Structure formats: C-alpha cells, structure tokens
Amino acid sequence: MVVLRKGGEHYRAKYGAGDYGGVKLSLLLEKQHNRGQDGAGAAIIEANPVPGAAPYQMFKSASATPLADVLGMLTKRTPDDDERVFLGHLRYATFGKNEEAFCHPFVHTASELGKTLLLAGNFNLTNAADLFESFRRRNCFPASRADGYLITELVAHELETGSELGAALANALKDTDGAWTLVGATAGGEVFATRDPHGIRPGWYYANDEVVVVASERAAIQAAFDVLPEEVKELPLGEALVVSPEGEMRFVRLAGPRDSKACVFERIYFSRANDADIHRERKALGAALVPSVLKAADAPLERIFFSYIPNSARIAFHGLLERLFRSGGEIRFGEVAVKDAKFRTFIADAAARREFYKHVYDVTYGLVGKDDTLVVLDDSIVRGNTMKNAILPMLSRLGPRHIVVASSAPPIRYPDCYGIDMSTLGELVAFRALVNLLNGEGGAGNGERELKRALDSGALNPLAPLYARFTDEQHTAEIARLLTPSGISTEVSVVYQTVASLHTACPSTTGDWYFTGDYPTPGGYKVLRKALENYLHKNSERSY
Numbered sequence: 001m002v003v004l005r006k007g008g009e010h011y012r013a014k015y016g017a018g019d020y021g022g023v024k025l026s027l028l029l030e031k032q033h034n035r036g037q038d039g040a041g042a043a044i045i046e047a048n049p050v051p052g053a054a055p056y057q058m059f060k061s062a063s064a065t066p067l068a069d070v071l072g073m074l075t076k077r078t079p080d081d082d083e084r085v086f087l088g089h090l091r092y093a094t095f096g097k098n099e100e101a102f103c104h105p106f107v108h109t110a111s112e113l114g115k116t117l118l119l120a121g122n123f124n125l126t127n128a129a130d131l132f133e134s135f136r137r138r139n140c141f142p143a144s145r146a147d148g149y150l151i152t153e154l155v156a157h158e159l160e161t162g163s164e165l166g167a168a169l170a171n172a173l174k175d176t177d178g179a180w181t182l183v184g185a186t187a188g189g190e191v192f193a194t195r196d197p198h199g200i201r202p203g204w205y206y207a208n209d210e211v212v213v214v215a216s217e218r219a220a221i222q223a224a225f226d227v228l229p230e231e232v233k234e235l236p237l238g239e240a241l242v243v244s245p246e247g248e249m250r251f252v253r254l255a256g257p258r259d260s261k262a263c264v265f266e267r268i269y270f271s272r273a274n275d276a277d278i279h280r281e282r283k284a285l286g287a288a289l290v291p292s293v294l295k296a297a298d299a300p301l302e303r304i305f306f307s308y309i310p311n312s313a314r315i316a317f318h319g320l321l322e323r324l325f326r327s328g329g330e331i332r333f334g335e336v337a338v339k340d341a342k343f344r345t346f347i348a349d350a351a352a353r354r355e356f357y358k359h360v361y362d363v364t365y366g367l368v369g370k371d372d373t374l375v376v377l378d379d380s381i382v383r384g385n386t387m388k389n390a391i392l393p394m395l396s397r398l399g400p401r402h403i404v405v406a407s408s409a410p411p412i413r414y415p416d417c418y419g420i421d422m423s424t425l426g427e428l429v430a431f432r433a434l435v436n437l438l439n440g441e442g443g444a445g446n447g448e449r450e451l452k453r454a455l456d457s458g459a460l461n462p463l464a465p466l467y468a469r470f471t472d473e474q475h476t477a478e479i480a481r482l483l484t485p486s487g488i489s490t491e492v493s494v495v496y497q498t499v500a501s502l503h504t505a506c507p508s509t510t511g512d513w514y515f516t517g518d519y520p521t522p523g524g525y526k527v528l529r530k531a532l533e534n535y536l537h538k539n540s541e542r543s544y
Contacts, residue, residue, distance in 0.1 A: 008081030036090025123180030126523025166252030189245035283319030
C-alpha cells in the first residue's frame with residue numbers, strides 16, 4: 001500500500017515523476033514477486049472522484065505472467081494528479097481457483113464513497129465456515145464462502161451500519177480466528193492496515209511527510225524508498241494504522257494485547273534474505289547444524305564435501321561454512337545441485353513423467369568421490385517428495401558412499417493453517433514416520449489404532465503424546481528410511497535443526513506450531529483434530 005500525503009504536483013516538481021505512486025507500487029510488487037506466482041492485482045483511488053465515473057481503477061491478471069501483466073497495465077494508464085491511494089497484491093494460491101475473481105483487491109460497492117471498500121491481504125482463517133453462518137444470521141446474503149470475500153463483507157457491513165473505520169475493523173475481526181495482514185481503503189480516501197493480534201503474518205510500514213507505505217517485507221520498502229532498516233517499523237499487533245483522507249495518520253487499538261507468535265517459517269523459507277535480520281538468522285541456522293552434521297557424517301573432514309539445495313538454502317549454507325572455517329582444516333565445498341528453472345513437462349505417461357522429474361536438478365560431476373560423504377543443506381523437508389524422487393536420485397549418481405541431508409528447520413510434525421498451507425497430515429513425511437514407528441511397536445495397523453485412541457481421548461493436542469514415545473533419533477532415522485529411494489546403494493542420513501537452536505537463531509519469531517504443536521489460536525487445535533480425522537477416514541480434503 002502506498003498513500004500519497006501531498007498532491008501530485010509536489011512529486012512531479014520534486015522528483016520529476018508524473019506517476020510517483022504508480023512507480024513506487026510497481027517497485028514494491030516487483031520486490032515481493034516471490035510472494036505470488038498465481039495472480040496479481042492493483043487498485044488506485046483518487047482524492048476527488050467525479051460523479052458518473054468509477055471512483056477507483058482496478059487492474060488484475062491470473063495469466064501465466066500475472067505480475068508482468070499488471071505492471072504493464074499500470075504503465076499504460078494515464079496518471080492523474082488526484083491519484084492518492086495505491087493498493088497492490090500478489091496471490092499465492094494455496095487454496096481456490098486461479099481466476100481473476102480470486103485476485104485481490106476485493107471490492108464491496110456502495111452508493112456512498114465512505115462505504116465502498118477495497119481490501120487486499122495475506123490471510124488464512126480457520127473459522128470461515130462459522131463466519132459465514134454468523135454473517136447469514138444477520139439477515140445478510142453471503143455470495144461466497146471464501147475467506148477473502150467474508151473479511152471484505154464483514155468490514156463493509158460494519159461501515160454500512162455507520163461505524164467509523166476503527167470500530168468497523170474491531171467489530172468485523174473480533175470473532176475471526178486465524179492470521180492476517182490486511183490493507184484497505186474506502187473510495188472516500190480513508191485507508192488502513194492491520195495485523196492479527198498475535199502478529200502471525202508479517203507487516204511493515206514506513207511514513208514520512210510525503211507517504212505512508214505498507215508491505216509484507218521490510219527490505220522491499222527499503223529498496224523502493226531508499227531508507228534505513230530502523231526507519232521501517234513493524235505494524236503493531238492487534239492495532240490498525242489509519243490514514244485520513246487529509247493524510248493524517250493514527251493508530252487504533254482493535255484487540256487486547258496478546259503474545260507475539262510471528263511465523264518462524266517465514267524466516268526460514270518464505271521471506272527473502274536481503275533483509276539484514278533475516279540474513280543473519282538464516283546464517284545462524286546453518287551454523288547451528290555443524291556439530292550434528294559432523295557427527296552424522298562420521299568421516300574425516302577431508303573426506304566430506306559440503307553443498308546445498310538451491311536456492312533458498314544458500315544463505316544458511318554460508319553460515320554453515322563460516323562455522324566450519326573457524327574450526328580449522330581444509331573445507332571442501334561447492335554447488336553440486338543446480339536447479340533447472342525452465343524445466344517443465346506435461347507428459348501424460350506416469351512412468352515417463354517420473355523419469356523427467358528426476359532431472360529437475362542438474363548435477364556437477366567430478367567434485368565428489370566414491371569414498372566421500374556428501375553433506376547437502378536444505379531449508380526444510382516438508383513432504384519429502386522432491387527429496388526422494390528428484391534430489392537424492394540425482395545426488396546418488398555422483399557415487400558418494402554416504403549422503404547426509406541437513407534441514408535448517410526442525411521436522412514439520414503438525415499441520416499449518418495460518419498461511420503456509422500444509423493442512424494434510426498424511427502428506428507430511430514426519431507424520432508418516434510416526435505412523436511407521438507406531439506400527440513397529442504393535443504390528444501393522446497399530447498406528448491407526450493408536451491415532452484413533454489419541455483422537456478419542458479429547459486431548460487438546462492428540463499427537464504430542466505419540467511423538468513423545470520416540471526419541472528424536474528414532475524419528476529422524478525413520479524419516480531417512482522413508483526418503484531413501486529404492487534402488488540406490490548410497491547410505492542416506494538426515495539431520496534436523498532442534499527447536500531450541502531455531503529459537504536461538506530467530507529470537508524475534510516464536511510461532512513454531514508446525515514443529516511443536518503449540519498453536520497460537522483455538523482454531524489451530526481444531527484444524528489439527530480435523531486433519532487427524534481426515535487422515536483416519538482417508539479423506540484428502542484440506543482441514544479448514
């Protein structure tokens with residue numbers, strides 16, 4: 001979101017830019033393109049709309065190149081000095097159809113400018129079905145069950161009852177369970193940005209006498225506006241940043257203070273590492289793995305070759321190398337896996353498709369010998385499909401005697417429902433390993449019996465006691481067995497980050513429910529139970 005606090009003539013005179021807001025919005029979208037491959041949207045609201053014409057402009061695309069399409073539309077329009085509010089969004093479709101109708105910003109149209117609402121955000125709600133029923137009971141007619149539609153209509157409904165913007169947001173979001181970072185504006189020019197009370201999803205803002213800016217990543221704002229890290233602030237938890245049509249900024253409390261549970265998976269994987277704090281944290285994650293990696297390798301240092309899986313594990317690999325260099329000795333390292341970014345196949349035959357899948361990564365031959373242990377660092381191991389079907393078969397061609405796969409994240413044992421869409425238990429390799437270990441205790445079928453018994457117990461977290469039956473070493477060894485492709489002779493070991501080391505490396509982000517089962521909202525535990533029910537009933541649907 002970009003809000004211009006002065007008229008267009010100011011930016012033209014000072015910067016020589018006739019489209020200052022449009023250019024800045026385009027930069028923010030481009031700098032965060034990692035956050036959406038499935039759709040893009042932008043909207044512009046004028047300060048003095050003319051009756052008889054739409055009070056806003058909308059640009060959307062769900063094509064194969066959505067961001068390029070939207071940036072092209074922004075470039076081709078004729079800028080106006082009255083353009084004041086610029087909203088943009090990149091869509092990553094964890095759920096829903098890839099159509100323009102599902103691209104943000106969403107719009108609720110009313111006859112009054114102050115009650116016409118445009119809204120965009122990053123969010124997942126665990127109680128969308130409850131909100132749908134609640135909305136319907138108010139004698140409203142919800143036209144969709146999608147959470148984006150529901151949030152928009154709930155806020156718009158409060159505005160239409162006469163609530164001022166802060167009260168409308170507080171009333172609309174008070175019964176919402178989940179995670180969100182939202183930006184929005186009325187066609188009358190009042191603007192807001194807000195995060196959920198636990199701060200699960202990231203949100204940053206920058207303000208001076210010319211602009212108010214909001215984005216999901218601090219580094220994007222720094223790049224677009226050339227400002228220092230300390231000038232970009234986090235959106236406060238459970239509050240709304242509100243900007244009046246006259247450009248006055250204030251904060252409005254929406255909910256009582258709650259513990260911060262910022263999603264740590266954002267730091268490990270999703271956010272880009274050109275933010276200084278994220279860069280340091282990812283390096284610390286790599287460094288923390290060194291003792292466990294060397295123990296698992298169980299070989300002289302000169303017989304170990306260190307590498308990583310491109311691309312997001314690169315910074316953690318730098319931290320691992322720095323720690324190794326401090327220990328002394330000759331360190332052998334290089335890039336043995338190279339991802340073929342342009343690799344695509346639409347082959348219908350399953351066997352042929354599996355063969356092509358193995359070649360998603362290219363390999364560098366001649367660096368690893370047959371007596372070597374190859375250590376490869378990955379950012380995380382979630383489902384394990386790519387590791388088993390593409391990466392490990394490819395690495396085994398190099399002929400090492402032993403491959404150690406190190407994950408900068410702990411094992412993902414529990415479903416996620418707040419943004420990183422991992423809601424199906426049976427897809428998680430760590431959960432599949434648990435089931436196998438339970439079967440090993442009591443024979444085939446014991447795993448499902450124990451899972452059903454745990455679910456029937458009514459425990460808030462029915463899986464925690466089952467995981468506690470086994471040591472981390474037992475669990476990791478079973479994951480390694482599951483990941484090892486059939487037909488390769490190379491020994492495969494797996495090393496995971498510990499939760500304690502994770503929090504030491506990333507002290508400001510404590511949301512770790514996918515590793516620990518410690519969910520920040522009641523809806524998280526509800527999703528866990530639903531995911532377990534779905535698994536036991538062989539239901540592959542998402543759990544929220």
